[in-house]
Amino acid sequence: MEFTRVKLALTCLGLITIVIIQILYISSKLGVNCDIKDVFFKYEIDKNFKSNEILPAIERRRRLPDALIIGVRKGGTRALLDAMALHPQIKAARREVHFFDQNETYSLGIEWYRQQMPFSHSGQLTIEKTPAYFASSITPSRVYQLNKNMKIIIILRDPVIRTISDFTQVSLKLKKLTNKFI
Ligand SMILES: *[C@@H]1O[C@H](CO)[C@@H](O)[C@H](O)[C@H]1NC(C)=O
Numbered sequence: 001m002e003f004t005r006v007k008l009a010l011t012c013l014g015l016i017t018i019v020i021i022q023i024l025y026i027s028s029k030l031g032v033n034c035d036i037k038d039v040f041f042k043y044e045i046d047k048n049f050k051s052n053e054i055l056p057a058i059e060r061r062r063r064l065p066d067a068l069i070i071g072v073r074k075g076g077t078r079a080l081l082d083a084m085a086l087h088p089q090i091k092a093a094r095r096e097v098h099f100f101d102q103n104e105t106y107s108l109g110i111e112w113y114r115q116q117m118p119f120s121h122s123g124q125l126t127i128e129k130t131p132a133y134f135a136s137s138i139t140p141s142r143v144y145q146l147n148k149n150m151k152i153i154i155i156l157r158d159p160v161i162r163t164i165s166d167f168t169q170v171s172l173k174l175k176k177l178t179n180k181f182i
Helices: 002-030 036-053 077-085 110-115 131-135 139-146 159-181
Strands: 067-070 090-092 125-129 151-154
Touching: 067 077, 067 131, 077 090, 077 125
Parallel strands: 067 125, 067 151, 090 125
Antiparallel strands: none
8 A cells, every 4th residue: 555655746746847858958058047928929931921922912802793693583693603603713792792783782892792792702702693684784884884895694494494484483483472371
């Protein structure tokens, strides 16, 4: 019994000695004047250096769109957006922003529009999809004013199939609505 206690005490003493040696070694490596602020300051300089040298190339921020997808209901605009967004160099706004076609959103300004965009790197293209831009007469001049090089991507679909698809969806919605009220 006594013997195991002595062994335990000796082990503890040994461990404490090792820790003290490690502390002494580390503090001798860091130098006598080491203080935590110095270490932090050095780290800050490193960070600034990196941000000047490397970060601009991979900087992520919200950017105004380079291209707009326009079209009509059931025309396949969502499918096109989803397919394009699979490309690593393309970032797509996830919802229809209705910036150019609605006066309430347009009056919120370009900065607001930018905030609706996803984060992207400088090498990536940003795209936004609002089918309603297609049928809005005020949209073209507003888009031109923002960026006269804006790419417009329009998706068309066989008009008969599109109409059937639209009719099916609308009538199903109506059915659901009327069922609710019965
Ligand atoms: C939206 O603004 C435009 C230009 O200022 C104006 O011509 C148009 O009538 C407005 N539309 C609505 C619905 O207020």
